[in-house]
Amino acid sequence: MSVLEWLAAALLAAGAFFFLAGTVGLLRFPDALARLHALTKADNVGLLLICSGLAVLGGSVRVTGLLLLVWLLAMLASTVSAHLIAGRALADDDTGDPLDEGADERARSEGGT
Amino acid sequence: MNLLIDVLIAIGLVVLAWQALVGGSLFRGIVMFIVFGLTMALAWARLGSPDLAMAEAAIGAGVTGALLMIAYWRLRALGASRPTPRSRLRARLALGVGVLSSVLVAMIGLAAVEAIGPGGEAGQALAAALPATGLGNPITGVLVIFRNLDTLLEVAVLLAAYVASRAALGDDKAALPLPPAQDAPLVGALVAVLAPLTVLVAIYLLKAGSQLPGGAFQAGAVLAAGGVLLMLAGRLHPAPLCGLGLRIALVAGTVVFSGVGIIMLALGQPLLAVPGTWAVYLIETAMMVSIGATLVLLFAGSAGLSGKALR
Amino acid sequence: MSHAEVWVVAAAAVFGIGLYSLLIAAHLLRQLIAIKVMGSAIFLVLVVAAGPIDGALDGLPKALVLTGIVIAISAIAFALALLVRLAEVTGSTSLEDDADDDR
């Protein structure tokens, strides 16, 4: 393997680590806001690292530009989504799942099967 | 390693289908179904079908989730009652039917895999005929050159879906209710970036469609997603009347496709023959506009669209 | 098991789950999702059964499925409009009332 490939491998492995960190945060953190915090940051760094690794491997300006665009859009989308969902999570603090009234479904699974 | 990836995605599909459909709240089912769509895109990617991965991405991420969630909201806003649960006997019978149908599909599918082997005859004929058309993407070739009548009728089906939903919603020009628009500053910034970008990407997909993966169906789905975004952000509103421009957009695909076909008939060619690559672009552009407009109107549940809010 | 067999078996299982849910789900929205899931399973079988996984030459079933995806979503959108209209008129989200087929 050439130097570039080693570099790409290191970047990809680091990216995988950040994705793992994000998932661990998602599973282990206590409430929705903390999980949001862990997930959006770690995943964006992970995506940046994976995009960088793939850009090194891809080796063309076109591929690099596209990967950069994907990452920037992912930043934008996750910023907006995290903002909106955090607002939601704050608004129904402690009230549990405002949409999860699945009485119909639960009644069915209790009485039906 | 390849097989491991396929097996993981396949198991994921089965688990997600179960999660989306059996037990749990309806909202959880909708979220699981959105994730099922993501996983389908991965499956298409593994099956060497980037065209389908693109269509699944545009439809699954942009339209389906919003459509189901808004329908859920509409039902709740109407205060519709919850249905009574099904009986135990029915569930047992359904289990048997489900298992049997599953075995049937597996047998048909496995038999087909055995029988056809690599590359069906139609696929080989297609690969042989494609170079003469000047198109590099076999899927666009199939859609416009070899299956033209089908494709025309598929655009017509979209139009029919719009007309049918107008009919279903009554003759009083009523529209379905929509939740209050999101107009937070961040959403405004997102719309400012994404709305032009959807148009740009749609045009790219349309142009790429003749040689590379892409084409009218994906491009139309991307345009529709842009329209859905504008509606959710309160930039586009349902309107009780369908304006002239929108009417033209709705029928453009059907009219241009059949128009070109009939002109070719008049020139002594077979019906719906396509005279060249320029005609493919023309037809695909009209189809893209029609697909986008129809999907947005179906999402809105109204006759037309307007830039200004009603009232 | 080969690649194709893995996909066919998974698609068959997904189809079975979809049909099972279609029969037991009381809520029409859930039944619509079930129909959509069954459709996806059939698309998968169609593409996998047609040809090689890696060479990927056969454009015909892919073209069928491509239009199928768009048609499916428009059909679902129409069905959702019908469903909301049904709820508007009858206040119900199932078709239970006019067929007591449970007994």
Added chain:
Amino acid sequence: MSLLLPALVVFLLLNLVAGLWRVFLGPTAADRMLSALLFGSTTVAMLLVLAQWQQSPALRIAALLFVMLAAITSIAFVALTQGRVAARRAPAPPVEPRQ
């Protein structure tokens, strides 16, 4: 490299499976949406890796579509819950009046 890329795909897939557990658990609707977003960004990463590994550049466009359109679902989700809060304050009319 021919081994690293598929290994990365497998790793990300396993990550998804773990994330699925959170969608399953909830407990709030916001949690479920959040986890679906995680699925989105991981799927994008996987599509990019697959594009490189399978030499299929079009998958990068599919990934681009995913990141472009991912936010639409969360906007719909928030509109949905806000509509509900408003509806709780004053019952929404079944159909908006038209003329």
